[in-house]
Amino acid sequence: MKIHEYQARNLFRKYGIPVPDAVVCHSVEEVEKNVPDDGKLKVVKAQVHAGGRGKAGGVKLARTKAEVVENARQILGMDIKGLTVEKVMVADAVNIEKEFYVGLVNDRNSKSVTLMASAEGGVEIEEVAKVSPEKIIKLAIDPLLGLMDFQARAVALQLFGEIMQALAAAAIIKKLYKLYIDTDASLAEINPLVLTPEKEVWAIDGKMNFDDNALFRQPEILKMREVSANEQKEIDANEKGLSYIKLDGNIGCMVNGAGLAMTTMDMIKLYGGEPANFLDIGGSSNPKKVIEAMEILLSDKNVTAVMINIFGGITRCDDVARGLIAALGQIKTEIPIVVRLSGTNAKEGLELLKSTGLPTVNTMREAAQKAIELSKKSKV
Ligand code: GDP
Numbered sequence: 001m002k003i004h005e006y007q008a009r010n011l012f013r014k015y016g017i018p019v020p021d022a023v024v025c026h027s028v029e030e031v032e033k034n035v036p037d038d039g040k041l042k043v044v045k046a047q048v049h050a051g052g053r054g055k056a057g058g059v060k061l062a063r064t065k066a067e068v069v070e071n072a073r074q075i076l077g078m079d080i081k082g083l084t085v086e087k088v089m090v091a092d093a094v095n096i097e098k099e100f101y102v103g104l105v106n107d108r109n110s111k112s113v114t115l116m117a118s119a120e121g122g123v124e125i126e127e128v129a130k131v132s133p134e135k136i137i138k139l140a141i142d143p144l145l146g147l148m149d150f151q152a153r154a155v156a157l158q159l160f161g162e163i164m165q166a167l168a169a170a171a172i173i174k175k176l177y178k179l180y181i182d183t184d185a186s187l188a189e190i191n192p193l194v195l196t197p198e199k200e201v202w203a204i205d206g207k208m209n210f211d212d213n214a215l216f217r218q219p220e221i222l223k224m225r226e227v228s229a230n231e232q233k234e235i236d237a238n239e240k241g242l243s244y245i246k247l248d249g250n251i252g253c254m255v256n257g258a259g260l261a262m263t264t265m266d267m268i269k270l271y272g273g274e275p276a277n278f279l280d281i282g283g284s285s286n287p288k289k290v291i292e293a294m295e296i297l298l299s300d301k302n303v304t305a306v307m308i309n310i311f312g313g314i315t316r317c318d319d320v321a322r323g324l325i326a327a328l329g330q331i332k333t334e335i336p337i338v339v340r341l342s343g344t345n346a347k348e349g350l351e352l353l354k355s356t357g358l359p360t361v362n363t364m365r366e367a368a369q370k371a372i373e374l375s376k377k378s379k380v
């Protein structure tokens with residue numbers, strides 16, 4: 001689960017990490033009413049679940065209240081990475097001498113929470129990792145000992161060099177770690193952590209993600225949840241017994257079994273296509289589930305072809321075929337659908353599907369190739 005920057009900053013503040021004061025506004029009127037006209041330099045920031053807002057024009061400094069209002073007018077309603085900006089945060093701005101990066105992630109390789117820090121802050125860390133990975137300090141944290149004081153100091157000293165600044169940064173890193181553990185986070189980033197000309201250290205951006213599987217014991221975090229339309233679709237699908245994850249491609253996939261679903265996406269990629277989703281309908285051939293899965297797939301406007309990939313084990317392919325025929329009787333669509341059935345009763349299943357006129361194939365390979373070919377023709 002993701003939260004907005006202003007929510008992360010509220011958590012930071014609760015844990016004693018220094019963040020500038022800010023107000024959140026949903027409209028220009030709210031900005032006019034709620035932002036104090038105190039003559040301080042302000043920064044107006046888009047609140048969306050995406051990074052790189054600065055580059056996209058969603059972070060703007062303002063010297064006067066009039067400028068704050070004007071910036072908010074421009075940023076509200078703006079589109080950043082496909083997300084519409086519905087609120088802005090207006091924060092007291094700080095002067096920046098240098099920008100740093102500090103973050104915590106769950107690292108599967110070291111099987112531990114890993115502290116990452118870099119003197120190349122402000123830019124996206126993925127970019128630093130690609131171009132100059134040696135500029136990122138990494139420290140795997142022992143889950144039993146936690147982050148030790150000396151470790152936090154050692155890392156901070158590598159970034160700041162100067163002892164008083166390093167101590168300030170080390171304290172921030174320790175607090176961030178405590179926050180991370182307490183809230184079952186999966187990511188906590190301060191980018192940038194800044195040094196001001198007055199040699200103060202401030203967190204001026206915050207990003208946090210949380211482990212969905214721990215939300216049941218994190219009621220305070222769960223309260224902050226704001227669900228996007230896509231996420232809502234994933235949650236609805238889950239309630240219907242389907243595992244659905246939306247992706248950015250155009251080939252809709254309907255598959256039984258998570259492993260086969262992963263393989264299907266790989267196969268589409270291998271032949272130069274892009275999967276529109278991960279969708280596991282589970283071990284059931286219930287037509288209702290097939291209908292629901294089809295509805296989810298077809299509601300994605302990017303989908304230009306559908307690949308149905310079923311391996312019959314306990315699930316019988318003829319049952320699935322009946323489910324599909326029932327589903328397609330209810331859902332009318334122009335989008336081409338390729339069906340691959342293999343395994344138990346595949347022959348019977350394919351025979352049944354002949355009446356639908358759907359292209360059927362025996363192998364996953366053919367299905368992926370056919371779906372990609374049809375997707376190119378069908379510009380729906
Ligand atoms: P992001 O682009 O989504 O990561 O948004 P950030 O909050 O990190 O802002 C992007 C950049 O805007 C920062 O790296 C800074 O260079 C600049 N910026 C943000 N807040 C301030 C501020 O208070 N003062 C100054 N001078 N620059 C800021």
Ligand code: MN
Pocket residue numbers: 122191192205
């Ligand atoms: Mn940032």
